[in-house]
Amino acid sequence: MTFLCGLYLVVGAIICLFFGMFAVTSTRERRSRAAILACCMVIVMVAAWLGLYLAYESQPLPLMIPIVAVVLITLVFFFPIGIRKPVPCAKVTERVDERDVMFAREEYEAGTDKYEQYYRMRPEFKQVDDRLRKLPPLLHPGGRYYDASRSESIRDTFRTISRMTVQVDGPCAAQSAIVDPDAMTARIKNTVLELGADDVGIGPLNPQFVYSHVGRGPEPWGRPIVNTHKYAIAFAVEMDYDAVETAPKLPTVEESAAKYLKAAKISIELAERIRAMGYPARAHISDSNYQIMLPPVAADAGLGEVGRIGYLIHPRLGARLRLGAVTTDLPLVPDKPISFGVQDFCEICKKCATNCPSAAIPKGDRTVQRGVEKWPLAVEQCVYYWRVVGTDCGLCMKVCPYSHPPTFVHNLVRAGIKRSRIAQRLSIWGDDVFYGWKITRDTI
Ligand code: SF4
Ligand code: SF4
Structure with missing residues (x-):
């Protein structure tokens, strides 16, 4: 196995581990929509990542593309950008x-x-x-x-x-x-x-x-x-x-x-x-x-x-x-x-x-x-x-994304939100996808 193949598998394992932990966290929080979607993400990631690996194992250069994409997304998520000082x-x-x-x-x-x-x-x-x-x-x-x-x-x-x-x-x-x-x-x-x-x-x-x-x-x-x-x-x-x-x-x-x-x-x-x-x-x-x-x-x-x-x-x-x-x-x-x-x-x-x-x-x-x-x-x-x-x-209070319990996954997201305006946008999108945008139809 080449270094590139090894790196590719390690990156894939980290992504699957992240979504796996998210599925466990969501199950503990009794958030069934988030838990089901996180499990689906694990299945999709395993299938896609292994599929690519099997397709390019002998000529692994194209495997660089998903690795670079993941590294870039991670950097963008945590890179300090666009945050302004709060109003005192x-x-x-x-x-x-x-x-x-x-x-x-x-x-x-x-x-x-x-x-x-x-x-x-x-x-x-x-x-x-x-x-x-x-x-x-x-x-x-x-x-x-x-x-x-x-x-x-x-x-x-x-x-x-x-x-x-x-x-x-x-x-x-x-x-x-x-x-x-x-x-x-x-x-x-x-x-x-x-x-x-x-x-x-x-x-x-x-x-x-x-x-x-x-x-x-x-x-x-x-x-x-x-x-x-x-x-x-x-x-x-x-x-x-x-x-x-x-x-x-x-x-x-x-x-x-x-x-x-x-x-x-x-x-x-x-x-x-x-x-x-x-x-x-x-x-x-x-x-x-x-x-x-x-x-x-x-x-x-x-x-x-x-x-x-x-x-x-x-x-x-x-x-x-x-x-x-x-x-x-x-x-x-x-x-x-x-x-x-x-x-x-x-x-x-x-x-x-x-x-x-x-x-x-x-x-x-x-x-x-x-x-x-x-x-x-x-x-x-x-x-x-x-x-x-x-x-x-x-x-x-219930729908506020900050109200999620301080688990590893939520803390990781908060660390990005603290530093990067891009992470804030991605997190809001993620919160809407995994937890729902409008959770109540209740009105006066
Ligand atoms: S009525 Fe609106 S502002 Fe008041 S507690 Fe409910 S959600 Fe919050
Ligand atoms: S705008 Fe979002 S983060 Fe801010 S208080 Fe409302 S729900 Fe919470």
Whole structure:
């Protein structure tokens, strides 16, 4: 056997191994379309590669053509080309009033002082919010996927989180411990991971990411929010892949609730430990005691990039996560924001927008909002659909190519996406072929 024949067979074996691994991965992920197509690819590759080999074994020069083609495709896939710098969210020029957040607005009941006061201030939202309130609230009878016992049990979890909102802050120990910021940063990160988070980062707290006024939770509605903490410790909690795959049905909101509860426990415990060292610390938890906007805070803390979907996209967990945070004055060393090609990829992908049943995610370009270029979400339409189905939907999270589990094959694709615009185009094409372009026909 000549060197060329040997090389040809090795290259063929690597390609078949890649598709074989993809078939196994897809079977484990219960993605039957991808698994069947990957098996077909293995069969086609084996047949074509061996067929060529048998045809040209005696005069192997033409075997160079497929070898060169594979090498070129691999080089193009990983060669750094065309990736631009992400738009930094830190440039934002204006704070958001939490009273304007959709989750606050949907709670204003007609006939109450809050309702009258709010819609005097923001009459432009009244019609759309009144229309929304005509539908049953989330997890209540009337939603498409309502199930008496399961929906009630999920509401219990949210009620538990609501009761925890009074534990987010408290007095500090009288004496502040003397700390070395480097050592303390390492210790805090270890603590967060030990408490159950899947990743953690520390950012400087940008005051523009602090809501201007209280809109939800136990604190007085409309009170100006003052949070001058220097740092935000942000962390991610992974959502179970199988549960997210059931979106927009009940298991996905079950998983959301469980992970919001987990994030709340982690942040409350962490804030308590920091206050015990004599430094102020405030946990920011769901349902709702957020004083800060978590996605940009987590992006500043180096946990990921904010995508078209409006969520943080993490390099390993994708959009399949829930965030938590503690703000504090404990001396720490902040991380730097990271970039792995998400914003470039989102410009051409648009899979979340294609599959959003309420058309809440734009298919167009970013627009400038509060001084930053971002994709404007129609949150009213999103929450309207939540009420129609009675869950928190999650279809956009499910279809996002970054939400695939971090297996070898998916990580290899992500490595290309991070470096090359061509790899991004090929990956989107591959994702559509193997997983489907439009996975839902569901609409409002
Ligand atoms: S959660 Fe559902 S309705 Fe809302 S933006 Fe995502 S896909 Fe659209
Ligand atoms: S589905 Fe595509 S466009 Fe949407 S957030 Fe994910 S990568 Fe970006």
